[in-house]
Amino acid sequence: MVTIYFDKQLSRFMVGITVPTSFSVPNGFFTYEIEAGEYAVFQFKGLYHELNRVYRYIYPDWYTRQNRGLPYAILIGIAINPQFIKTVYDSPHYVHTLNDEYAQTENHAGLIADKLADRLVRKGYKALSQSDNTLITENTFDFTTKTSVLPHKTIAVLSGIGYIGKNNLFITTEYGAVQCLGTVLTNAPISIMKYKIKSSQCGNCNICKDVCPQKVLNGVC
Structure with missing residues (x-):
């Protein structure tokens, strides 16, 4: 049932x-x-x-x-350099490092979230950056499952600007899944607009499933 x-x-x-x-x-x-x-x-x-x-x-x-009692969320998205994606694609044995383009972009999104949260707090509001450092300090990141209590992509889906694809990643029309996200939770009285949550647009496309080297994707979203 x-x-x-x-x-x-x-x-x-x-x-x-x-x-x-x-x-x-x-x-x-x-x-x-x-x-x-x-x-x-x-x-x-x-x-x-x-x-x-x-x-x-x-x-x-x-x-x-989940939302720590804060009613609003601010989403930050930074597109990853397409040249870096091509480099990874052309290198079947590429090994991710903490200094590569992806790591730097992800870190940049976190720094923006930290600075924005700090600015809101100084303005007298409650605010919480969901950067990696904050989640670890707050003990709201599960290292076993690699998940947090309120993932960036959940907030991104609620924004209505994209959807979750068969690769379990957040996808936008303009950048696909090639972006790093950051979020800030706050009680600041920001203006909001409600958008309809988008359903998956993957359809019969199974490219991510077909090219996955570990074959862990099942082609279902």
């Missing part, structure tokens, strides 16, 4: 089961297709009256821990 919660305020949710696309739906029922994207998934096994334990974990523990 799968339960989908659409929002916290109206408590709208849908309960159902997963079925193949060829499934014949009985009268009185309908199908709902979940668009590709990033979702919070919680697995629960137990009795109905025990669900309160899950709710108590999600609200406010997990939910508040």
Whole structure:
């Protein structure tokens, strides 16, 4: 059984089961297709009256821990030099180093986030840079899974400027997956506009899957 919660305020949710696309739906029922994207998934096994334990974990523990109680996020993106990408592509045995173009660009995005957060704090607002140094200091980066509680790409998807591809990377129309991201969480009263979250545009394209040397991609997004 799968339960989908659409929002916290109206408590709208849908309960159902997963079925193949060829499934014949009985009268009185309908199908709902979940668009590709990033979702919070919680697995629960137990009795109905025990669900309160899950709710108590999600609200406010997990939910508040994600955004640290800060309602807004500022996204920073820096495109990587195309010449560097060509160099890597032309070098099958290329070894990533802490001094190459990718590492420097990623570090630059983090430095911008640090400086922006510092400026907001000096203005009297709460702000948190999600740079590597901050995440390590805050102990919100899992070195085993290489994940943080609120990834840059999750914020990027919510911005509506791109989507998650079959390579599990954030993709934009202009730069593809060739950019480094940085984010700042804040309570500063910044102007915002809501954009529709984009579904994957990969379609039948499987180039990333086909060229992956370790064959770890399954061509699904």
